[in-house]
Amino acid sequence: MTAWEKLRPYGMVAPSIIIFSMFFIYPIFYMIYLSFYDWNFVSPDKTFVGLQNFKDLLTDEDFRQVLSNTTLYTLMTVALTTGLSLFLALWLNRKGVFHAFVQGAIFSPHIISLVSISLLWSWLMDPEYGLLNWVIGLFGFEKMQWLSHPETSLVSLVIVAVWKGIGYNTLVFIAGLQSIPADIYEAAALDQSKPWTTFRRIILPMLSPTIFFLVIINMIGSFQVFETIAIMTQGGPVNSTNTLVYYIYENGFRFFKIGYASAAGVILLAIVGLLTIVYFRLLSSRVHYR
Amino acid sequence: MAKIELINICKKYKDETVIDDLNLTIKDGSFTVLVGPSGCGKSTTLRMIAGLETATGGEIRIGGKRVNDTAPGHRDVAMVFQNYALYPTMTVRGNIEFGLKNRGVAKAEREKLIAEIAEIVGLDQLLDRKPQQLSGGQRQRVALARAMVKKPKVFILDEPLSNLDAKLRNQMRTELIQLHRRLGTTFVYVTHDQVEAMSMGDEIVVMHQGVIQQADTPMKLYHEPANLFTAQFIGTPAMNVLDTRDAAGLSLESESTVAKLGFRPEQAVFDWGGMHEGYRLTGEVMTRESLGAENIYQIKAPGGVFFVKTFLEPLREEQTVRVVVPYEQLYYFGPDGKRLYGVRVQERQLAAAGGV
Known part of the structure; x- marks a missing residue:
């Protein structure tokens, strides 16, 4: 083998490796590097502070609140999105104009930009002039504060996330359901299986790869929530909707505590990385049936 | 049960x-x-x-x-x-x-x-x-x-x-x-x-x-x-079916119209000694399939293509063959595809055909 033959494959993949390194690998390592420094983004001097940024983070009340907000937001969003879309998919998994319409309708938010969605829901949830409170009023209930009250603000953001995510999730579930052959249901019917038993013992286990995929994808997505918070609440009121990515953005680009923000970024990277590893580990232990 | x-x-x-x-x-x-x-x-x-x-x-x-x-x-x-x-x-x-x-x-x-x-x-x-x-x-x-x-x-x-x-x-x-x-x-x-x-x-x-x-x-x-x-669905090869209009030298006597006649490939006999009496067909051998115990011939006659199946016989090499199907092995069908019973082959034709 000549030197050229040995080098050629590396030459071929070089362009993508270079771009990948510049925009993914280098920033990650630079972030890890920055997390050990105190830096204000403009000054030429960076002060090495060791693990001080991490120590500060872990003792910071706000950061703890941010972590708990993010976890709570993720758990609620994932549970509601996955649960509701499975329910919807079971209902929509049949032919008919009406079902096709509903499927299309719930999918449409998926293709709308999150900025538009955030603006739309800010208006819908306006305590004074919003549509939601008007509807609630029709039924004689008291007006809700939605995004303006610490007790309801996080849940309000969850509602927006579920509304946006449910169409895509339902679509994936329907695809999963349609990959189950019709004769499996028929065999179950001949085995005197009641609908709930068929669902629990046959359909749910066969859907488990789909459920698993969606839970992980939704979790990773929810952990990185940013747009809705930046536009709708800016982390407020009283830090009740401040989440990890928004916190990083705030510290880095508004307070210019780059080292501190980088340390938070490292923690986010660790969490998302861990989720991804868990996903691939569990995925490889599952066998798809054909 | x-x-x-x-x-x-x-x-x-x-x-x-x-x-x-x-x-x-x-x-x-x-x-x-x-x-x-x-x-x-x-x-x-x-x-x-x-x-x-x-x-x-x-x-x-x-x-x-x-x-x-x-x-x-x-x-x-x-x-x-x-x-x-x-x-x-x-x-x-x-x-x-x-x-x-x-x-x-x-x-x-x-x-x-x-x-x-x-x-x-x-x-x-x-x-x-x-x-x-x-x-x-x-x-x-x-x-x-x-x-x-x-x-x-x-x-x-x-x-x-x-x-x-x-x-x-x-x-x-x-x-x-x-x-x-x-x-x-x-x-x-x-x-x-x-x-x-x-x-x-x-x-x-x-x-x-x-x-x-x-x-x-x-x-x-x-x-x-x-x-x-049913006749054509059951059996390999299927029953041979010919249009009666193409069946030269066969005169049938029946109360209703006979549209088709059929015979099983294994009922046809190669007629070399002129020993068999029945419906005679002459044709060119198109293909020969030898499956060991049985041979299947595809034969092209003026009335159409038909199959002949023989058991435990050596494969025939001739190009032109004459086969005979005993009259009692012929099946008759009406224009609607229904099987017809009580169809007789006219005596005169029988005698003439037998004399070839």
């Missing part, structure tokens, strides 16, 4: 009628095969018996009891599907056990039944495997075991061998016949393969375009086909 009666059964999908006014009685303990080309309604009929499709009209009785409104699981039928339809996330044991659990059979009893069945179908070593770890033949056995364990009155099999290779198919065919003898239960079997139908069934129902063409024993079906469709 049970007799199955289909009375005036109709099946319509929106505007399309798949089955119209079908009447059939499947005898208790019989191995009945529904056979026909694809789209003939055989699977639909089978699925209506199982309860997986509802009949648009008519009555279905199993063991004398009307079951039209009975759920599939309560009809006391078990089904083996073409693609086996095993529950992929359950083990072999789980698959067999599922139906029993749903019926509320106690655990000890379930285990006893599973052990019994697993031994019969030879799965005792594989009970803890998942279906995807099994070969096609093994999956087939699981499907059978799952059906058998419920001790149903009726077994329904929908093309169960079509996914197996030729050798395994032959083996499973024999095993199914033995299984039927052993259980003595009514078997209803659907296939598009007439060889499978002939070799397995003791009662064959030939269907075409949603209509039963003939329901009879394999031998009756072969020797006494009721119409052109």
